[in-house]
Amino acid sequence: MDTHHQKDKQKDNNHDEKNWLEWLVFGISLLMLLAIFGYLGYQVKTYNPSDPEVMVEARHDPSAESPNRYQVTVMNKGGTTAEEVIAEFTLFSNGKEKETSELQIAFAPKDSKREGWVIFSVQPTASDSVVARVKSFKKP
Incomplete structure (x- = not known):
């Protein structure tokens, strides 16, 4: 019974491993989020409020x-x-x-x-x- 339980656990671990496509999507998403936050941070830092002209x-x-x-x-x-x-x-x-x-x-x-x-x-x-x-x- 103990060997059967270890085989099920080993199958679950195999399904948890990410393939290269999942890592690629994760990496691109992370880069996009960092770029957006960097752009917004730059806009906040360089914003100079002025009156309407x-x-x-x-x-x-x-x-x-x-x-x-x-x-x-x-x-x-x-x-x-x-x-x-x-x-x-x-x-x-x-x-x-x-x-x-x-x-x-x-x-x-x-x-x-x-x-x-x-x-x-x-x-x-x-x-x-x-x-x-x-x-x-x-x-x-």
């Missing part, structure tokens, strides 16, 4: 239904998200303000671009320039 651009982008439409690009080059961005656009003619329009964007994450459109009632050709500026934003 929000900029805005506007270009005339007429359509058949909206000939007075401008395409707006809001960019955040800063290190954190800007919330509730309000951009203001003013049409000027001969140095005098003709019309003002606003665009609000809920979130502008860091290093992002958001697009929108503003529509004026005055013909853009009747104005000299469009001045675009960021009126306000919050830091969440």
Whole structure:
């Protein structure tokens, strides 16, 4: 009976041995985990928080239904998200303000671009320039 028990125990030990494929998968998984933790550690060490730097651009982008439409690009080059961005656009003619329009964007994450459109009632050709500026934003 004792020899029978030793043979069963020997069979169990043979099944516990890992083959080369299992070791290869284990090694690759371990290397991937170490690489991910190393990358995350590097990101934490080199992270430099900074305030949002929000900029805005506007270009005339007429359509058949909206000939007075401008395409707006809001960019955040800063290190954190800007919330509730309000951009203001003013049409000027001969140095005098003709019309003002606003665009609000809920979130502008860091290093992002958001697009929108503003529509004026005055013909853009009747104005000299469009001045675009960021009126306000919050830091969440």
